[in-house]
Amino acid sequence: MKRWLSPKLQLSLGLVSLTVSLILVAASLGLLPNxxxxxxxxxxxxxxxxxxxxxxxxxxxxxxxxxxxxxxxxxxxxxxxxxxxxxxxxxxxxxxxxxxxxxxxxxxxxxxxxxxxxxxxxxxxxxxxxxxxxRPLTSGANPLDLGPALFAFVGFMAVTGFAGFYLVLGRALRELDPSRTIPKRIEAAFDTLAEGVLIIDDDERVLLANRAFKHNVLTGGELELGSPASGLPWLSSVAAPVAPSDLPWRVALEHEHPVLGAELSIRDAGGGMHRLVVNATRILDGSGTARGAIVTFTDVTALHETNMRLSASVEELRKAQRHISDQNLELQYLASRDPLTGCLNRRTFFEQAEALLTEAIRTRRPFVFMMVDADHFKRINDRFGHAFGDKVLVGLSDQLQTFCGAPHLVGRYGGEEFCVALIGLSKTSAEHVAEQVRRSVSNVGTWLPGSERVTVSIGLAPLDDPRDKLLDLVNRADKALYAAKTEGRNRVVVERTKDAAPTSTVARAASRAGWRCDP
The missing domain is CATH 3.30.450 (Beta-Lactamase)
Structure with a gap:
């Protein structure tokens, strides 16, 4: 193109050439009817x-x-x-x-x-x-064979298009000339700012973009003055495209109030995402009419990444705390349980039984302490081995926990001896519980070889005096257990008072074999 051609004339000729070329390309591609x-x-x-x-x-x-x-x-x-x-x-x-x-x-x-x-x-x-x-196509029509009508159409578009383009571009170039709107000294002042700045007109066309916006916000991209600001690849905080109506400068222009602290993102040439905090304010002329907006962009990508790492670290710390808490609960459970039978160990049982006794005295509820011992347990170990002895202990623990579950307590006292704290049961009810345990154990034929049965002796000590201590009940229950052993084993004996002799309840309990241990 010669130097004497003005930009307006150059653009008009270029657009006419483009129009004619598009018509010819359309014909060559068969877009015209044939x-x-x-x-x-x-x-x-x-x-x-x-x-x-x-x-x-x-x-x-x-x-x-x-x-x-x-x-x-x-x-x-x-x-x-x-x-x-x-x-x-x-x-x-x-x-x-x-x-x-x-x-x-x-x-x-x-x-x-x-x-x-x-x-x-x-x-x-x-x-x-x-x-x-x-079969192969038979038409063989040449799409570039221009008839008179098409030739006339192309000529008409070339002449009228040139005239129209020349007039429209003249007006557009005058309106889009940034030097007519933003003086050079104003551009230089905006270039000193660390924040990215855009000045747009009321049609959202860019009139000015400072150096920080071009270098820090639109990294590796291109921005031409006069292009629409909404045409840039703006993204939301979840990396999804933003609707034009939701862009901060559009909201500021339409609703007549500044938009502060809006969050946007934009991708750079390398695919990375820059997170931005955007402020948008209208620019008014002397009559108060909005002529555009000034938009500032603060890059908070590094701050966001730091916050993300901090959040991830906090979450990892919470997971570690939950893991430690779970481990502590597991250790607490293991420390309070007998490793073989799973019931409370001796130390934990007596700690909880002491609290249960205090609660029974405070609320005036019945309380009974029970001692259970497997009969001839040494003989079982000697005849069948310790593996079967352990099986008997586990089975006995299961029976006790079945009939004496919460709120009652079951613990292993030592060896083949177990202790049970019953709250909320009268002496009669406690006797029936003990008798049912005794009968249930004696009916099990799967613990030992040859379907041999195991029996237990049980001693009970009810709380008769609120001044009694747990140790008093333990001694009385142990005395009743000893009486059950000496009377022939496989029976329940109740220590009724501090002075009275323990009494066997085998005969009475047999009539109530179906009673369950519920408070």
Missing amino acids: EERAELEQRGVTATALAVQLAVLASRNDTAAIKDTIDVVVSRNPAILSIAIRDAHGNILAGSDRHLTHWRELPDGKSTATHIQVPLFNDDTPAGRIEIAF
Whole structure:
């Protein structure tokens, strides 16, 4: 282009050339109506209709009807050379004669003007395809062969387009000339700011972008003065595109109030995302009419990344604390339990039993202490071994916890001896609980070889005097247990008072064998 041509004239000629070129390209690409395109469209319609008909017949497995349909279509349509239907494995289920001669496989799987394939599906699963081989197109029309009408249309567009472009561009270039709106000294002042700054007009076209915006915000991108600010790849905090109506400067212009602290993101040329805090304020003329907006951008990417790392560290610390808490609970559980039977160990049992006794005295509820001992346990270990002895202890613990569950306490006193603290049960009820435990244990035939049975002796000591200590009840229950052993074992003995002799309850409890341990 010669130097004497003005920018307005250069742009007008360029746009006219572009318009004419687009018309010629459209003609070369066949976008203008022609016979060849009509024939291609007809082939597409024929292939679609045939595919629907064959798909219906294939779903019925009607091979004969498929073959007849293919033969009729090929014989009546001179443009079709052959038709075949294949299954998902590539086997031909039905087809016209010499189909393999006319058909050629499509490397990229896309149909051509002479070879069309239509996929078949069973629900969403590929079930095969329909192949149709057509004769070569016969039109041979040259899309670049311009007739008189097209030539006249191109000439009209060139002349009128040049005139229109020249007038419109003259006006647009005057309006978009930044030097007419933003003086150089104002640009230099904005370039000294560390924040990115955009000044836009009321149509959101960029009138000024300072150096910080170009270098720090729009890293690696290009921004032309006069282009719309909304055309930049703005993103939300979740990396999704932002609707133009939600952009801060649009909100400021439409709602007549500043927008402060809005969050936006934008991707740089390397794919990284810059997080920005945006403020937007309208620019008013002397009459109070909004002529645009000034928008500032503060890059908080580094601060956001620091906050993310801090949040991740806090979450890791919380996970570690929860893990430690779970471990402490597990250790506390293990420290309070007998490792073999799973019931409370001796130390924990007496700590909790002391508190349970205090609660019973305070609320005036009944309280009974029970001692349980496996009969002839040493003989069991000697005859069957310690493995069976351990099995007996575990089974006995399970029985006690079954009949004396919460709020009662079950603990291993030592060796083959267990202790139970019963709260809320009268002496009679406690006797029935003990008797039921005794009967249940004696009925188990799976702990020892040969279905031999295990029996237990049980001693009970009810709380008769609120001044009694836990040790007093332990001694009395132990005395009752000793009495049960000396009277022949496999029985329940109750220590009724501090002075009275313990009494066996085997006979009375037998009549109430179905009683359960519920407070």
